[in-house]
Amino acid sequence: xxxxxxxPVKRVEDRRFITGKGRYTDDIVxxxxxxxxxxxxxxxxxxxxxxxxxKAIAMEGVVAVYTGEDIAKAGINGVPCGWQxxxxxxxxxKEPPHPLLVKDKVLHVGDSVAVVIAExxxxxxxxxxxxxxxxxxxxxxxxxxxxxQKGAPLVHDIAPENKCFVWELGDRQKTDxxxxxxxxxxxxxxxxxxxxxxxxxxxxxxxxxDATNEKHTLYTSSQNPHLIRLLMCAFVLGLPEHKxxxxxxxxxxxxxxxxxxxTEEALVTWASRQLGRPVKWTxxxxxxxITDAHxxxxxxxxxxxxxxxxxxxxLRVRTAANLGAYLSTFSTAVPTYLHGTLLQxxxxxxxxxxxxxxxxxxxxxxxxxxxAGRPEATxxxxxxVETGARELGIDPAELRFKNFIPPxxxxxxxxxxxxxxxxxxxxxxxxxxxxxxxxxxxKNFRKEQAEARKQGKFLGIGFSTYIEACGIAPSAVVGxxxxxxxxxxxxxxxxxxxxxxxxxxxxxxxxxxxxxxxxQVVADKFGISMNxxxxxxxxxxxxxxxxGTYGSRSLAVGGSAIVKSIExxxxxxxxxxxxxxEAAEADLEFANGKWTVKGTDKSIGFADIAxxxxxxxxxxxxxxxxxxxxxxxxxxxxxxPYGAHIAVVEVDVETGKTTLKRFVACDDVGNVINxxxxxxxxxxxxxxxxxxxxxxEAVYDDHGQxxxxxxxxxxxxxxxxxxxxxxxxxxxxxxxxxxGVKGAGEAGTIGSAPAVVNAVLDALSSFNIKDIxxxxxxxxxxxxxxxx
Amino acid sequence: MNLSIQVEVxxxxxxxxxxxxxxxxxxxxxxxRLTGTHIGCDTSSCGSCTVIxxxxxxxxxxxxxxxxxxxSIKTIExxxxxxxxHPVQEGFREEHGLQCGFCTPGMIMTAVDLLERNPTPTEMxxxxxxxGNFCRCxxxxxxxxxxxxxxxxxxxxxxxx
Numbered sequence: 001x002x003x004x005x006x007x008p009v010k011r012v013e014d015r016r017f018i019t020g021k022g023r024y025t026d027d028i029v030x031x032x033x034x035x036x037x038x039x040x041x042x043x044x045x046x047x048x049x050x051x052x053x054x055k056a057i058a059m060e061g062v063v064a065v066y067t068g069e070d071i072a073k074a075g076i077n078g079v080p081c082g083w084q085x086x087x088x089x090x091x092x093x094k095e096p097p098h099p100l101l102v103k104d105k106v107l108h109v110g111d112s113v114a115v116v117i118a119e120x121x122x123x124x125x126x127x128x129x130x131x132x133x134x135x136x137x138x139x140x141x142x143x144x145x146x147x148x149q150k151g152a153p154l155v156h157d158i159a160p161e162n163k164c165f166v167w168e169l170g171d172r173q174k175t176d177x178x179x180x181x182x183x184x185x186x187x188x189x190x191x192x193x194x195x196x197x198x199x200x201x202x203x204x205x206x207x208x209x210d211a212t213n214e215k216h217t218l219y220t221s222s223q224n225p226h227l228i229r230l231l232m233c234a235f236v237l238g239l240p241e242h243k244x245x246x247x248x249x250x251x252x253x254x255x256x257x258x259x260x261x262x263t264e265e266a267l268v269t270w271a272s273r274q275l276g277r278p279v280k281w282t283x284x285x286x287x288x289x290i291t292d293a294h295x296x297x298x299x300x301x302x303x304x305x306x307x308x309x310x311x312x313x314x315l316r317v318r319t320a321a322n323l324g325a326y327l328s329t330f331s332t333a334v335p336t337y338l339h340g341t342l343l344q345x346x347x348x349x350x351x352x353x354x355x356x357x358x359x360x361x362x363x364x365x366x367x368x369x370x371x372a373g374r375p376e377a378t379x380x381x382x383x384x385v386e387t388g389a390r391e392l393g394i395d396p397a398e399l400r401f402k403n404f405i406p407p408x409x410x411x412x413x414x415x416x417x418x419x420x421x422x423x424x425x426x427x428x429x430x431x432x433x434x435x436x437x438x439x440x441x442x443k444n445f446r447k448e449q450a451e452a453r454k455q456g457k458f459l460g461i462g463f464s465t466y467i468e469a470c471g472i473a474p475s476a477v478v479g480x481x482x483x484x485x486x487x488x489x490x491x492x493x494x495x496x497x498x499x500x501x502x503x504x505x506x507x508x509x510x511x512x513x514x515x516x517x518x519x520q521v522v523a524d525k526f527g528i529s530m531n532x533x534x535x536x537x538x539x540x541x542x543x544x545x546x547x548g549t550y551g552s553r554s555l556a557v558g559g560s561a562i563v564k565s566i567e568x569x570x571x572x573x574x575x576x577x578x579x580x581x582e583a584a585e586a587d588l589e590f591a592n593g594k595w596t597v598k599g600t601d602k603s604i605g606f607a608d609i610a611x612x613x614x615x616x617x618x619x620x621x622x623x624x625x626x627x628x629x630x631x632x633x634x635x636x637x638x639x640x641p642y643g644a645h646i647a648v649v650e651v652d653v654e655t656g657k658t659t660l661k662r663f664v665a666c667d668d669v670g671n672v673i674n675x676x677x678x679x680x681x682x683x684x685x686x687x688x689x690x691x692x693x694x695x696x697e698a699v700y701d702d703h704g705q706x707x708x709x710x711x712x713x714x715x716x717x718x719x720x721x722x723x724x725x726x727x728x729x730x731x732x733x734x735x736x737x738x739x740g741v742k743g744a745g746e747a748g749t750i751g752s753a754p755a756v757v758n759a760v761l762d763a764l765s766s767f768n769i770k771d772i773x774x775x776x777x778x779x780x781x782x783x784x785x786x787x788x
Numbered sequence: 789m790n791l792s793i794q795v796e797v798x799x800x801x802x803x804x805x806x807x808x809x810x811x812x813x814x815x816x817x818x819x820x821r822l823t824g825t826h827i828g829c830d831t832s833s834c835g836s837c838t839v840i841x842x843x844x845x846x847x848x849x850x851x852x853x854x855x856x857x858x859x860s861i862k863t864i865e866x867x868x869x870x871x872x873x874h875p876v877q878e879g880f881r882e883e884h885g886l887q888c889g890f891c892t893p894g895m896i897m898t899a900v901d902l903l904e905r906n907p908t909p910t911e912m913x914x915x916x917x918x919x920g921n922f923c924r925c926x927x928x929x930x931x932x933x934x935x936x937x938x939x940x941x942x943x944x945x946x947x948x949x
Binding site: 010011013014015016017018019020021022023024026027029122198199200201202250251252253255284285286510511512513676677679680683684685686687688710711712716717718719720722724725748 | 807809817818821822823824825826827828829830831833834836863864865867868873877880881882884886887888889890891892893896911912914915916918919921922923924925926927928929930931932
């Protein structure tokens, strides 16, 4: 039997999706169900003077209306933040409450004020219009730099100057010294704009309370049902976990935005108990725009010092990170531990210092969005390197090669200790760039570019060589950095008596194809057919525990937990096999689904051992029956995928429009289980980066209104904006997890945006334009060219 | 106000009472429980709700249920016949044209409509035809290949006839 590992196996889960049989949260209809509609603030900052719900309650079909007053009276806490990032002075992070429904003061457009629950969705919406709310509008601030100026409107009284924390990492003095002495310093000041994740399935949640056994069930479009259960039970509603089941059924994309514990989840769970009926809430897209946690939103000044040979000698970064009005679950970790720690990039820079102001504003919360902090770090580095190359007159590829960390495998050579806390696991950074240059045919491209220029065509090429920290990560390490959760993963491998295998994983698939990739691993290790393996995920009643899927961690952490359980099964199986074959355990070998006495034709198959384990008549003395093992895997380090992305663009200087001609990516994500799925992850990730580079931007006006609050205003990348991709990979196995995998979910997004921006600026090199803020819309590019 | 409509959906005749303001997509999902047709936005932009009405792909969030009185509708649930996948469905699986699956029914119905009108589309024809359907997972690359796969397969089927 040939190995299933490394094969582009077609996906197991596809059949239900292509036939319309997927089961997403909003598809679920429970008997006697009610429908919730949430009334949201139209103001960015306002006092609630009066709420009159009497007309709504009197309407036929309205079941209940709850306001912030009711939530406060019930003694319900707000949703918590999961990561504590303190001030560099040691002062504790400012952590304001985030109530399920606001009682006194709304803090952003979209803040939840009241909920109407009715017999039908239509009645809930109709009734919401009968609720009268008097607001007194207050001054607001949406820009993080303005928010930290003296006299700016305060979002929370507990946070002077709107600062949640001021965080730093690296050696300030050494960095300042190196910058001061540098031969050349490249400086960029830019905005890494706010993004809206836009999973195509809007968020939805159903609370279902069963009074007969006091059990709560929450169906929710979430990336990590167990964490939602933990946070909701322990911090919000004070429910006993064994009486709460959280199910994340099919989930229509997440990209980070469905990691977090949202107020609506606790609200429908609580309301269902009040009413004794199921309560469903489904976001309208316009609600998703103003309430799904946003991404990025950094205002950054970054300086890179070079010596006369083009070696990077220092990097200094100052960022104001907009956190929004409330602290979403992982919001504080994103601009700090997921951003500052990646500023080494692929380079040997000897001095790095980063300081981040975490800032409250009257905007929707910002949290992890595909890449989460690492795209921001990569953007800083890759724009600086490319700008520096242009300023120094050195080829941008050559400048990178000169500064790359030399290859190391992490086994015979140690990991690479960065200036910013991390230790990279293994890498050969030259190899990915060399391959990407070969794919794009760099030498000939420069000739083609020069030819095109003569004909009035502006072609440009841009590079990005990135690294990311994935598979997050050792619980003790993240705990010491302020995480309030462990970041291990669990897996149970249950061998059924007939030799079929059920695997219960705490990872959650919302497009990543776990039901296929994990089954490949299991089938391969046991030497059985993939048809005999079922992957179960997303239900806290089936799966013992889980930390969910984000940070490209599923295979590296969740897959490793599965491998641990597989090993336990095989160890016990060997004991049973030795007994049956009347041989010593040491004389057995397991391959192709059977245990064989070495050097003989005596063997026994996996299914026979499974049956023996459950029908233990002829069985090793003292051994427990059954073949069913659980494991928890806590990694010893992050994993560090990396790669080289190259974009080729043509800019129409008359209109400012950028056309993406080619996009080449050579990534190293460690070992690959299913190359088809990995390529798909790269393609999708790359387009989210291209979206940021060219199209997407969340814009708040000065009154705190999100003026890009619909698909009519927020530009999503469409099929006809994008070329076919050219992807390849190198493989440097991760030395510290059993599969040697590093993670592929975020690579595309992290690498692609700076490549595209660098390419546009390369195309426009004759116009002497140093920078254009993303997204590089035709208007902005045209203005940059024509100086207006 | 309620209206009575008669409509054929996936070959099955239905006589239904609908609210005058009821959108077709809610009629399909809530009343007929055909939940393969999804709702991804409220501005008729995303295409997740695409179904085929009287032979033409439409976004079912832009039509009232009352408007389909007397019409014939095909949804994703009715695409495979006799247990056999439509070539477009097959193409999506073969070419990994889906990840989370949420946009997939709408994508497939739009692609079916394209191939009805243009059996030999170029890459750009496919990309233009799909520009009203958002996918956040795949980067469109494999969706384009899925439609090309279906076009090739359907072309060969025609050639065999």
